[in-house]
Amino acid sequence: MNAIVELSDAHVVHKARSGGLFTRDRVYALTGADLSVAPGETVGVVGESGCGKSTLAKVLVGVVRPTSGTVSFQGRDLWSMPAAERRAAVGGSTGMIFQDPSTALNRRLPVRQILRDPLDVHDRGTKQQREDRVRELMSLVGLPRALADALPGQLSGGQRQRVAIARALALDPGLVVADEPTSALDVSVRAQILNLLLDLKERLGLALVFVSHDIQTVRRMSDRVITMYLGRIVEESPAAEVTERARHPYTRALFSATPGLLHPIDPIPLTGPVPSATRPPSGCPFRTRCWKADERCAADMPDFSVASSADHRFRCHHPVQEDESTRDLVRQSHPTEPS
Numbered sequence: 001m002n003a004i005v006e007l008s009d010a011h012v013v014h015k016a017r018s019g020g021l022f023t024r025d026r027v028y029a030l031t032g033a034d035l036s037v038a039p040g041e042t043v044g045v046v047g048e049s050g051c052g053k054s055t056l057a058k059v060l061v062g063v064v065r066p067t068s069g070t071v072s073f074q075g076r077d078l079w080s081m082p083a084a085e086r087r088a089a090v091g092g093s094t095g096m097i098f099q100d101p102s103t104a105l106n107r108r109l110p111v112r113q114i115l116r117d118p119l120d121v122h123d124r125g126t127k128q129q130r131e132d133r134v135r136e137l138m139s140l141v142g143l144p145r146a147l148a149d150a151l152p153g154q155l156s157g158g159q160r161q162r163v164a165i166a167r168a169l170a171l172d173p174g175l176v177v178a179d180e181p182t183s184a185l186d187v188s189v190r191a192q193i194l195n196l197l198l199d200l201k202e203r204l205g206l207a208l209v210f211v212s213h214d215i216q217t218v219r220r221m222s223d224r225v226i227t228m229y230l231g232r233i234v235e236e237s238p239a240a241e242v243t244e245r246a247r248h249p250y251t252r253a254l255f256s257a258t259p260g261l262l263h264p265i266d267p268i269p270l271t272g273p274v275p276s277a278t279r280p281p282s283g284c285p286f287r288t289r290c291w292k293a294d295e296r297c298a299a300d301m302p303d304f305s306v307a308s309s310a311d312h313r314f315r316c317h318h319p320v321q322e323d324e325s326t327r328d329l330v331r332q333s334h335p336t337e338p339s
């Protein structure tokens, strides 16, 4: 099936800042990302803070232009389109939901206008059709009509995130990218927002890219899980395989700490700090924290290898074996002291 969006060797390099001023350093926010999102699938993105999840999300929806590499929308190179065409392509195919709806919504506009804005900007339908669409969007996300004239400040956090979701859906996109959509919300409403996203995905046949620190939720919601480490995609796995059959040591370590495992185990420790994105280690960026690393890992970054299922790939010189349990890995990574 044709991908909605496809990244090929996408890199994002920022100028580093210190005390508000640019320095000579560069931040390698995204390095060599290849990723394709098919209609209707849910792709979860996990990794520690600063590993490039938001950057990947913004590149996918055309908010950040990659420093090099390509972003293709339905087979067409996004950044070689004329600006107006690019805006139309992005607006018509993708929607983005950000972490904090309080800052993502214009505080001075009522809900009705926030939802009309994308329709106005993209000149969709007649005035009446736009009004109908606003009503339809509100009902789609479970917002009572009485809130149409409310300002964001008069809504609860959950209602604001519903407005943000409705706005992302306004132009009927095939892909919605949600970057930590529940982390700014009270725990009590998180599940409602996640269920709403899943429900909309089913009803509208959306593809969903879901970025979260909450790896257990990512695993539950996704068809496929992408693991990122220091700007790189290091593994792409079917969600069903990610907890016990991930092949990259980093993915296994991340998921070993997941609460709610069927057979809880001691987590595989991730010792030491994440290296700086301005000076990533040579070779495999995870090697400085990996219990399996050797000289080869310092010398070069391996290409992707394919696991036993073709939709599972990983980049590692010393992958976890298919028959190795997470419990075995916990033993390897906590060598017992001789008594």
Ligand SMILES: Nc1ncnc2c1ncn2[C@@H]1O[C@H](COP(=O)(O)OP(=O)(O)OP(=O)(O)O)[C@@H](O)[C@H]1O
Residues within 6 Å of the ligand: 014, 015, 016, 017, 027, 028, 029, 047, 048, 049, 050, 051, 052, 053, 054, 055, 056, 277
């Ligand atoms: N505009 C920018 N200028 C300079 N550096 C940036 C910029 N945007 C992101 N970065 C840096 O790029 C790296 C990746 O950032 P990104 O926000 O994509 O990570 P993340 O995994 O989403 O982090 P978090 O989980 O904390 O949101 C980080 O080192 C971050 O500091």
